[in-house]
Amino acid sequence: MPVQPLMEDVAARARVSLATVDRVLNQRKGVRERTVGLVLAAALETGYLSEQDYQNLARPRPPNIVFLLPNGTNPYLGLLGERVRRLADQTSRDTGNIRCFFIDSFNPDALATALRHHSKWADAIACMALDHPAVREVTAELVHRGKRVVSIVSDFAPAVRSAYVGLDNQSAGRTAAYLLGRFCAGRSGSVAVIAGSRIYRAHTEREMGFQSLMEEMFPRLQPVGVREGHDDRDENYRHALSILDQHPGLVGIYNAGGSSDGIARALRERGRSETIFIGHGLSPDTRRLLLNGTMDAVINSDPDSLVATAIEACRPSSTGAIHTIKMDIFLRENLPTT
Incomplete structure (x- = not known):
């Protein structure tokens, strides 16, 4: 034998x-x-x-991948985290190891610390990155050491990070302005933008796209400035109340960030069902708001497609620095079945 x-x-x-x-x-x-x-x-x-x-x-060992997502009350990012964790539970030696962590959303030092900490295990890190010197510095350090750093949803430091996966955010802002302007159907008045924070390049780019198309196509609609709600439903609620009280002629609101349910609450309390409301991220709350007529349109990037593309961008063999995800526009009448 x-x-x-x-x-x-x-x-x-x-x-x-x-x-x-x-x-x-x-x-x-x-x-x-x-x-x-x-x-x-x-x-x-x-x-x-x-x-x-x-x-x-x-065969080359699949990379160890860490996803770093902002914590808070943004339902879309929560949905994204669920998708990542579901994949993490299914991974094997052939597909690699995936982990997901939620960190302080608007703290660049916390993100820089998390990047450095998780790079001890991870070959690649996918994160919704803050465009800040502390984050750029540690990213450059990790890439120099052979790690891949992939920004998702919001881009940053194109000369440093390995790749970006997400929407063309300036186009998304212009799309929101076009929808809002057309829905207003010739009305005159003011329009407001609520963003998470300008420290996220995605929100700045969406705001820029929105403002530029408004000036080009809808001069009768006057932007009244941008409020930063940090993707927190309670902050968004307070900002929306303030805007509605200060601008009785307000005809539309564009939420360039998340947690649209806070804005919807303010609209209901002030009885402003006629106000056009455009936002981002199809999730259970925005789906409900589309169905009851509080929201008019939701601009979305499919979370499964975003996560799958981000994982591919994390592989050493990945090519291309920008991976643009298809933009979906959902109205009440074309909501996908759950």
């Missing part, structure tokens, strides 16, 4: 330690590519590995 080869036999043939063989066969990091090749060849030659097992292990 043939004797089953042992890991010791593989180590002796490859002339490496038993610990090195263990690291290679379990696809752990920290082993040079040449040594990996020697160990796998020895394992095949000694019969420790079958041809199929050898082929599986010889």
Whole structure:
């Protein structure tokens, strides 16, 4: 009866330690590519590995990926986190390991610290990044060390980060302005923009796109400035109340960020059902607001498509620095079935 080869036999043939063989066969990091090749060849030659097992292990190890998402009351980002965690529960050695963490949304130092901390385990990090010097600095450091840093939803530091995955946000802002202007059907008055924060480039780009198309096509609609609600439903509620009270001629609101339910609450309390309301992110709350007529349109990027594209952008073999996700526009009449 043939004797089953042992890991010791593989180590002796490859002339490496038993610990090195263990690291290679379990696809752990920290082993040079040449040594990996020697160990796998020895394992095949000694019969420790079958041809199929050898082929599986010889493929490049899938990257360890961490998603860093902002915490808070933004339902769309919560939905995005659910999608990532569902994938994380399904991953195997062949598909790689995925982890997801929620961090302080508007704190660049917290994001920089999280990037540095999670890079100890991760080969790639996908994050909704703040466009801030502290974040750019640590990103440059990680990319220099061979890590991939992929921005999702909101871009930052194109000269530094590895790739961006998300909407063309200036186009999204222009689309929101076009919809709002057309829905106003020749009315005159003021329009307001509520954003999460200008520290997110996505919100700045959406605001710029909105303002520029308003000036081009709808001069009878006058923007009244931008409020920052930090994607918090209670802040958005207070801002919306203030805007409605200060501008009785307000005919429309564009929420360039998240947590639209706070704005909807203010509209209901002031009895302003005629006010056109455009927002982002199809989630259970915005779906409900479309159905009851409080919101008129929702601009969306499919979370499954965004997560899948981000994972591909995290792979070392990924090409291209910008991966634009298809923009969907949902009205009450074309909502997808759940």
